Amino acid sequence: MSGAPARRAQVLVIGSGAGGATAALTLAERGHDVLVLEEGPRIPDSRYGGDAVDAMDTWYRDRGMTPILGRVPIGFVEGRCVGGSTEINSGFWHRTPRETLLRWRTRFGLDVTPEELEPCFAWAEALLHVSLHAGPRPASTELFARGIERMGWSAQEVPRAARGCQGSNACAQGCPTGAKQGVTRRLLPAAVAAGARVVADCRAKLLTRRGPRVTGVFAELGLGDGRRELVHFEADHVVVAGGPLQTPFLLRRSGFRYNVGATLGLHPMLKVVARFPAPVDAEAGVLPLLGVREFWPDVSLGGAFTTRGHLAMQLSDAWPAARGLLAERRHLASYYVAVRGSGAGAVRPAAFGEAPRVTYDLSTDDLRHLSQGLGRLASALLAAGATEVWPTVQRLGPIRAEADAVRWLDELLDRRRLSLTTVHAFSSCPMGELHERTATDSRGRLRGTENVTLLDASVLPDSPGVNPQGSVMGLARHNALRLADELAR
Amino acid sequence: MVLRYHVAMPDAPGGRPEPEPRAAAPRALGLAGVVVGVVASGGLLALALRSLEPGDVVAAWRSSTPWPWIPLAVAAYLAGHLVRGQRCRTLVRAHAPLGLVAASNVVVLGYASNNVLPARLGELVRAGVLAERTGMPVTQALTVTLLERLLDALAVLAFLVLAMTRLPPDPWTLEIARVAGVGLGVAGAALATAALAPGLVIASVARATAGLGANTQTRAVRLTAGVVDAVVTLREPSVLAPVLGTSLLVWALETAMFVLLLPAFGLAADPWRGAAVMSVANLGILVPSTPGYVGTFHWFCANALGAQGVDAPTALAYAVVAHLSFFVPVTAWGAVALLGHGVRVGRAVALARSARRPGPGGEVAGWAYRRVALRAAPGAAEPPPPPPFLRALAEALVDGTGAPPEPAALDRAARFAALQLRALPPALRAAHAAGLAGFRAWITVRHGRSFHRLAVPARRRAVDAWAFGPIAPLRQLLRPLRSLLLLGYFESVASAERGGRAPREAAP
Incomplete structure (x- = not known):
């Protein structure tokens, strides 16, 4: 773009994460004028690979302190920077399972077939270099594999969006070597090369509307000198890709409420620290790569990010007994149980402050799956040779024998003692043709408007049962292609 | 699965659904309601005061013993609103999740609005807020x-x-029960029909409005479908049972309010008498009246008590106190809830208005924008000093981990935790700060000195007792802090050992 500035954007994309970057690239490649507004900053290369203390200040929304309220509070983290959460996740990649897509067709009337999504997944996988780990598997993965084998379960190595991973163990702090493929590696540069503009430090606060048409976005723009300006961008079409919490928050504030923010879903996650007799040096390598498929879709088991600080935090639920364990940190590794949440969640504008109020009621099914998942994960780790398994459950203590582990196949953990986290949230504005259950149609077009499309995790109809990044990018690509055609007409 | 009834309507061109039906403007209804309400209230108040000496009422009031009866009665009444909130949650569960506090606030806003608006217009306010909160x-x-x-x-x-079966027969109360029974019987039958045969109701409306034109018929059918959709949830046992249970609990608590006020006036705390007075007074205020049911409530309440043999001055004094016991707390609660709601909605409205104001242009990344306002630059962000309390807490936590504490890491962890806590949502931050203040006050009272001046072993014992003890709220209070301090401390130690970070390489 050159000469006088354009008066209005043809397409204004809110958010530069997995969905927003995919939309920006797809639309810009097809000749549309695209302006991307990103609330967070553009992170300089020098800030990649710091420690967790640095990272929470730099990369995370609310410094990683986004609480999901309910009878069991759940900690939620997501990125708030150019590239969104793709800059701080582990890069694990799953296509939307065929079974899930078919379920979405049945339950929500989603008019997208697995075959239609196939090329969209392939496109994203090529750009993100999705592949299996090339080097030797870390000890924490080998041990996990041994446990899985002894239990007779099925498992698979999960592909990652990474090329030439050197095992820096800093995925959550911005990969210092550039191996992990956040969308700032290929997608956003390609979008910019195709003519898209990315404005960082610009928070969309309200969609302005005239009748059924959205006329633009009211936003708060950082001027780079500490001052912030309230500005209005005009746009012909608006793509909202602010993520599962910010998208419904923005829409509800802007007066769009039909099935918006009422059906938030999560993958609640319980972590454990396993202590092995020999050093595993989990702190010094790539995180465990195997995922247990045996209990999918309700329960997933896998390896978690392990640093000294995270180990301490995970052991802190039993700190009086576990405080001496960090002296043996080379023998420790973290794993997780994640469940396909079936509880009810909601996103609403809070009465005070500039953040949404997010709630989620952990269901009894969730609790049962977490309990059974803990029993199974502990059994597998003990079978792999672990001497102790410390779950993030207050006042529970370590599990030292399989007989202690299997009690959780029948008993329920005490809700009040759980320390849960999640990094997967979705379905706050579900998509599909079934009017009464969805906020958008199958193309992501928001009901009640003519020119707003949602392309992020908020539109997943419910839990994909796997890491949602692949589903987000596949569906975003699919719908962005259709939007590009529509705008070209 | 909860059944839902919707009428399939083709979307308008462009994928836009038909606009939702709007509630009819209550202006004419409201005006008529105001007139009827004022007349009814004035008349009933005059009837209540007729042949009474004000001095006798004042004497009855002066001879009452408010403590502890009135506070207990108010507590029972407010607990009833939490139960109403729970019932509201259950009724809308199929459509939207609503928290208990949010649901109770919606309910209370309706009650509070009825206290300041005539003709029960608070019900419309309640419906409007419920629609806003749930979508x-x-x-x-x-x-x-x-x-x-x-x-x-x-x-x-x-x-x-139930009360009438236990109390001496009284023709006046019997008549009220008979009138209410007929009206509510009809309404209950309509409700049951809608719940059990929703298709029949919709089809009947469609047939009845067939001659009024397509638009009117569509509107009528859509409206009926909306009504049926709300009612049909009662077919589910998982909804019906808790709804009926909470409805009975609500009125048991309201009865408790009336019963608890009886001893304040020297009357026996008879639950059946309380139930009869509660029932008559509440059925009585179904009559349109002035805001807060002034007059209407007093007349029915005093007469119901009079029918139980209580003298008129005491009955009226009781009615006045009973009225104030629900009027004042629910209006205050409603005002607070309305403030929160108003701030939330008002902020969005203010933003939208600001966006319409003309302003000079600006440019970013080649795109023009319209400038609306410039916010003052925030002060330079100085790294805060490590708070002594948090540093001392970190030191207590890392004590006994096998290595001497690193002072620099303790400083960084304390500073980190302080900044993290500031990032919490305002309400949660305030609650957490209040809890921590309680913890610190407890330490000061127990040990005669503040937490950070205690020896490390004493600090450690105190932290272990609160953060890892048997009392869940105390554990939850210190959970974020102990997690953050441990994360910050051990990340800092590890980072110092690594001696920095590697820069990101250029993109391939």
Whole structure:
């Protein structure tokens, strides 16, 4: 773009994460004028690979302190920077399972077939270099594999969006070597090369509307000198890709409420620290790569990010007994149980402050799956040779024998003692043709408007049962292609 | 699975659905209601005061013993609103999740609005706020509201009938029960029909409006579908049982309020007498009246008590106190809830208005924008000093981990935790700060000095007792802090050992 500035954007994309970057690239490649507004900053290369203390200040929304309220509070983290959460996740990649897509067709009337999504997944996988780990598997993965084998379960190595991973163990702090493929590696540069503009430090606060048409976005723009300006961008079409919490928050504030923010879903996650007799040096390598498929879709088991600080935090639920364990940190590794949440969640504008109020009621099914998942994960780790398994459950203590582990196949953990986290949230504005259950149609077009499309995790109809990044990018690509055609007409 | 009834309508061109039906403007209805209400209230107040000496009422009031009866009565009444909130949550569960506090606030806003608006217009306010909070169409929210009120009336009638079986026969109370029974019987039958045969109701409306033109018929059918959609949830046992249970509990608590006020006036705390007075007074205020049911409530309440043999001055003094016991707390609660709601909605409205104001242009990344306002630059962000309390807490936590504490890491962890806590949402931050203040005060009282001046072993014992003890709220209070301090401390130690970070390489 050159000469006088354009008066209005043809397409204004809110958010530069997995969905927003995919939309920006797809639309810009097809000749549309695209302006991307990103609330967070553009992170300089020098800030990649710091420690967790640095990272929470730099990369995370609310410094990683986004609480999901309910009878069991759940900690939620997501990125708030150019590239969104793709800059701080582990890069694990799953296509939307065929079974899930078919379920979405049945339950929500989603008019997208697995075959239609196939090329969209392939496109994203090529750009993100999705592949299996090339080097030797870390000890924490080998041990996990041994446990899985002894239990007779099925498992698979999960592909990652990474090329030439050197095992820096800093995925959550911005990969210092550039191996992990956040969308700032290929997608956003390609979008910019195709003519898209990315404005960082610009928070969309309200969609302005005239009748059924959205006329633009009211936003708060950082001027780079500490001052912030309230500005209005005009746009012909608006793509909202602010993520599962910010998208419904923005829409509800802007007066769009039909099935918006009422059906938030999560993958609640319980972590454990396993202590092995020999050093595993989990702190010094790539995180465990195997995922247990045996209990999918309700329960997933896998390896978690392990640093000294995270180990301490995970052991802190039993700190009086576990405080001496960090002296043996080379023998420790973290794993997780994640469940396909079936509880009810909601996103609403809070009465005070500039953040949404997010709630989620952990269901009894969730609790049962977490309990059974803990029993199974502990059994597998003990079978792999672990001497102790410390779950993030207050006042529970370590599990030292399989007989202690299997009690959780029948008993329920005490809700009040759980320390849960999640990094997967979705379905706050579900998509599909079934009017009464969805906020958008199958193309992501928001009901009640003519020119707003949602392309992020908020539109997943419910839990994909796997890491949602692949589903987000596949569906975003699919719908962005259709939007590009529509705008070209 | 909860059944839902929707009428399939083709979307308008462009994928836009038909606009939701709007609630009819209540202006004409409101004006008529005001007139009827003022007349009814004035008349009933005059009847209540007729042949009474004000001095006798004052004497009855002066001879009363408010403590502890009035606070207990108010507590029972407010607990009833939490139960009403729970019932509201259950009724809208199929459409939207609503927290207990949010649901109770919606309910209370309706009650508080009825206290300041005439002719029960608070019900419309309640429906409007419920629609805003849940995203339900206004029609459906209004139906839920009316459904709640109908359930209330049926529960009250049940309490009245039960009380009448235990009290001496009284023709006046019997007449009220008979009139209410007929009205509520009709309404209950309509409700049951809608719940059990929703298709029949919709089809009947469609047939009845067939001759009024397509638009009118569509509107009528859509409206009916919205109503049926709200009612049909009662077919589910998992909804019906808790709704009926909470309805009875609500009015048991309201009865408790009336019973608890009886001893304040030297009367025996007879639950059946309390139930009869509660029922008559509440059925009585179904009559349109002035805001807060002034006059109407007093007349029915005093007469119900009089029918039990209580002298007129005491009965009226009791009615005045009973009225104030629900009027003042619920209006205050409603005002606070309304403030929060108003701030939330008002902020969005203010933003939208700001966006319409003309302003000079600006440019970023080649795109033009319209400038609306410039916010002052925040002060330079100086790294805060490590708070002594948090540093001392970190030191207590890392004590006994096998290595001497690193002072620099303790400083960084304390500073980190302080900044993290500031990032919490305001309400949670305030609650957490209040809890921590309690913890620190407890330490100061128990040990005679502040936490950070204690020896490390004493600090460690105190932290272990709170953060890892048997009392869940105390554990939850210190959970974020101990996690953050441990994360910050051990990350800092590891980072110092690594001696920095590697820069990101250029993109391939």
